[in-house]
Amino acid sequence: MLNLQAITKNFFLFLSNNKTLDRLAKRYGTRFGVDKLVGGETFSQAIPVIKQLNEDGLVVTVDHLGEFVESESEARERAQEAVETIDAMADNKLDCEMSVKLTSLGLDISRELVLTNMEMILDKARERGVTLQLDMEDSSRCQATIDIFKQLRAKYTNVGLVIQSYLYRSDKDLDELDEYNPYLRLVKGAYKEPGVVAFQDKDMVDRNLKQLIKKHMLNGNYTAVGSHDEEMINFTKELAEEQGIPKDRFEFQMLYGMRNKLQHDLAKEGYTVRVYMPYGMEWYGYYMRRLAERPANIAFAVKGIFSR
Ligand SMILES: Cc1cc2nc3c(=O)[nH]c(=O)nc-3n(C[C@H](O)[C@H](O)[C@H](O)COP(=O)(O)OP(=O)(O)OC[C@H]3O[C@@H](n4cnc5c(N)ncnc54)[C@H](O)[C@@H]3O)c2cc1C
Structure with a gap:
């Protein structure tokens, strides 16, 4: 009911x-x-907010909001903006990564377009010492996102991906991704997905997230736990302690404006805490x-x- x-x-x-x-x-x-x-309507507005977070001991990943890109020229414009943002990040010495949604770079238009855009962005990011993470969108785009990640990862070390624990397929995806030693953000999943592809029961989603965290960390891969749920955070801390996994092999990621005290407390305990900060005019869908x-x-x- x-x-x-x-x-x-x-x-x-x-x-x-x-x-x-x-x-x-x-x-x-x-x-x-x-x-x-949201950090601001432009990246310039977000810079002082990021600086303050860095001063408080938190690192950041920024996401230029925008989900409904419909034309090739719009997708190319978004890629160009990402390149400029990477320069601004490096020029301002921000401790900051970038998260991107492949749909905003043309995933729904053509594979070639999104690859060209991603390569342009990753070339600049590599030059300026910035890491990117590919957000995971709804399940209809999951396979394409993973395929593109694998193709990019073969060429670049500065790219990571997100895996969602509500999808049945994720455990197998983790196994198939292992050979790439991927930097993964593991999350529960934010979209409305049907029972044919995703667990509908919250307990199953939670249990699967713990299993994915455990598998990825024990495989020796750098792990970002993207959750505000203290049960997931405590599970990760305990696992690391039990298994002797050092604090520089994993991090916690939380959304800007959520659980601020927890973010600061974890940072004070010596954990890496990355704040996911969206910025841009297109804040509506995110919000x-x-x-x-x-x-x-x-x-x-x-x-x-x-x-x-
Ligand atoms: C950094 C980051 C990046 C993400 N990237 C993606 C992505 O690429 N693709 C995607 O599909 N999803 C993404 N998500 C969203 C994610 O999938 C979940 O939808 C979202 O994080 C909610 O799940 P949760 O684990 O935070 O906690 P929930 O399952 O929502 O909540 C569990 C418990 O945690 C506590 N809690 C949760 N939030 C709060 C709060 N704000 N204040 C106080 N207590 C709270 C409460 O006790 C709650 O009962 C991302 C999330 C984060 C944090």
């Missing part, structure tokens, strides 16, 4: 895909408490998915609306 939480989640996931609302959001700007979850995950975030939005 659907409970209120499930209804709220489905509602915000439905809104996250609504292109009309996306256009309206762009027109009317960041009025909804969005700055609590709606965060509202879907955690209805408590709605409080930010309500405050944002009434404080102006």
Whole structure:
């Protein structure tokens, strides 16, 4: 039976895909408490925020928001912007990686286009000492994203990938990726997926995430645990301790604006904590998915609306 939480989640996931609302959001700007979850509308606005996080002992990965890229020229523009952002990161000496969504670089248009764009970005990133991580989008794009990752990883060491524990396939994917010694961010998964491809039961998603973390860490690969869930974080800490895995072989990643105290506490304990900071005009889909995950975030939005 659907409970209120499930209804709220489905509602915000439905809104996250609504292109009309996306256009309206762009027109009317960041009025909804969005700055609590987004670093700025431009990378320049995000620079001081990143500097402050670095000073506080946290490292960062930035994500230029934008999911609905429809033309080849738009995808090329996004790639060019990524190249400029990498230069700005290095010029400003930020301790910062970059996360990218392949759809924003032309995945839905052509494989050739996205590969050309990624190679241009990775060449610049390699030159400037920056690492990139490929976010994982919905399950219909999972295989293509993994294939592109493998192709890029054969040529570049500065590229990582995300694997989602709600997908049944992920354990096998991890086995097949092992030969690439990949830098993986392991997450539960943020999209609405059907029962034919994904666990619907939260306990199964959690159990699978623990299994994936364990397998990837025991395989000796650098692991990023992308979760705000203390059960996952404590599991990782205990596993590392039991198995003698040093703190420089894994990290915790959390979204900007979420669980700030936990982020700082972990950093003080000597763990690497990477803050995933989205920036850009196209904050709408991202923001709606965060509202879907955690209805408590709605409080930010309500405050944002009434404080102006
Ligand atoms: C850095 C990062 C990158 C991500 N990249 C991707 C990606 O590429 N693709 C993708 O599909 N998904 C991605 N996600 C989203 C991810 O898949 C989950 O949807 C999201 O993180 C929610 O799951 P969770 O593990 O954080 O905790 P949940 O399962 O949502 O929550 C578990 C428990 O954790 C605690 N908790 C969670 N959030 C909070 C909070 N904000 N404040 C207080 N307590 C909290 C609560 O006790 C809650 O009951 C990413 C997440 C992170 C953190």
